[in-house]
Amino acid sequence: MQEVIRVENLTKRFGQVVAVNSVTFSIKVGEIFGVLGPNGAGKTTLVRLLNGVLTPSGGRALVIGLDPVTQGTKVRKLTGVLTEAPAVYERLTARENLLFFGALYQVPPTVLPRRVEKLLATFGLSERADDKVGAFSKGMKQRLALARTLIHDPPLLFLDEPTAGLDPEVSHQVNELIKDLKQSGHTVFLCTHNLAEAQHLCDRVAVLNRGHLLALGTPVELERKLWPASWVDLELWALPPENLISSLRAIPGVKEVVLNHTHLAVQVNRRERIPYIVAEVARRGGQILRVNPRERSLEEIYLELQQRYIAQAGLDGSGRENKEKVVKG
Numbered sequence: 001m002q003e004v005i006r007v008e009n010l011t012k013r014f015g016q017v018v019a020v021n022s023v024t025f026s027i028k029v030g031e032i033f034g035v036l037g038p039n040g041a042g043k044t045t046l047v048r049l050l051n052g053v054l055t056p057s058g059g060r061a062l063v064i065g066l067d068p069v070t071q072g073t074k075v076r077k078l079t080g081v082l083t084e085a086p087a088v089y090e091r092l093t094a095r096e097n098l099l100f101f102g103a104l105y106q107v108p109p110t111v112l113p114r115r116v117e118k119l120l121a122t123f124g125l126s127e128r129a130d131d132k133v134g135a136f137s138k139g140m141k142q143r144l145a146l147a148r149t150l151i152h153d154p155p156l157l158f159l160d161e162p163t164a165g166l167d168p169e170v171s172h173q174v175n176e177l178i179k180d181l182k183q184s185g186h187t188v189f190l191c192t193h194n195l196a197e198a199q200h201l202c203d204r205v206a207v208l209n210r211g212h213l214l215a216l217g218t219p220v221e222l223e224r225k226l227w228p229a230s231w232v233d234l235e236l237w238a239l240p241p242e243n244l245i246s247s248l249r250a251i252p253g254v255k256e257v258v259l260n261h262t263h264l265a266v267q268v269n270r271r272e273r274i275p276y277i278v279a280e281v282a283r284r285g286g287q288i289l290r291v292n293p294r295e296r297s298l299e300e301i302y303l304e305l306q307q308r309y310i311a312q313a314g315l316d317g318s319g320r321e322n323k324e325k326v327v328k329g
């Protein structure tokens with residue numbers, strides 16, 4: 001599949017602070033790519049580098065085949081950026097905001113009015129189109145800000161915390177809109193602190209801390225890397241034959257077997273062993289009702305990555321350097 005973003009050893013320093021530290025990744029057309037990390041991890045800096053608003057200290061990026069350093073204006077015509085604070089004018093109405101930004105992005109006057117009406121309808125703002133934005137709720141402002149990022153019909157969107165501060169219902173609406181964007185072929189670069197949302201929305205995630213890329217992949221890939229061993233639960237129709245446990249323990253890669261009435265839990269050194277477990281239970285006459293490989297949430301994966309990074313880098317829980325650990329390490 002075609003690449004929309006390619007980043008190679010991208011680095012940005014602000015004095016002593018390395019905000020982005022030799023980061024390499026690529027993003028394919030139509031992906032929702034989550035960028036996760038604590039405050040100060042480098043997410044916003046990355047967005048600004050990719051839009052040519054900042055110049056890298058090292059490495060390079062290609063965005064839709066363009067170099068943001070030398071072709072920043074062209075890049076920004078093809079990207080929509082939703083910043084943390086919705087960048088809409090409170091003294092203008094919703095419709096005026098969209099018309100204004102459309103003109104700014106040089107959307108042809110023959111196209112603009114129709115596009116504005118379509119966006120107002122898509123984002124549920126048609127009825128309030130002529131009200132001043134200052135009177136809007138936070139959720140409405142955020143929906144308008146999202147509509148604004150789409151006014152020039154960019155194929156690539158950078159969304160920085162799109163649901164921050166929104167109530168669950170509006171967050172849900174915004175997330176549904178993000179999914180619709182994917183359906184219509186857009187690529188989304190999503191910076192978020194909300195791990196449940198990221199798990200639900202993102203095809204792949206990048207986890208950052210202090211500018212370092214700690215991990216990159218689908219949540220399942222990250223889980224397998226972090227915890228190669230895993231548990232599978234089997235629900236059986238009736239008590240299994242007595243010798244089942246010993247025959248399961250004899251299978252290479254099986255670490256533990258726990259039987260509780262008709263519930264069987266097996267720990268394997270690699271997930272790839274699970275089909276052998278199922279086959280053995282069936283071969284021994286066990287009647288399987290359900291097989292459930294245990295999965296970790298993205299939140300568990302994220303916290304584990306951050307903790308391992310903190311321990312390895314000799315930092316304390318707040319991210320400050322832990323001198324004692326560094327010396328001992």
Ligand SMILES: Nc1ncnc2c1ncn2[C@@H]1O[C@H](COP(=O)(O)OP(=O)(O)OP(=O)(O)O)[C@@H](O)[C@H]1O
Binds near residue numbers: 014018042
């Ligand atoms: N213009 C700047 N001048 C100096 N330092 C900066 C500048 N922009 C960012 N930084 C520093 O770079 C680091 C990364 O900041 P950045 O805003 O990219 O993090 P972030 O992951 O977006 O954080 P948050 O989740 O709080 O938005 C921080 O240490 C920040 O203080």
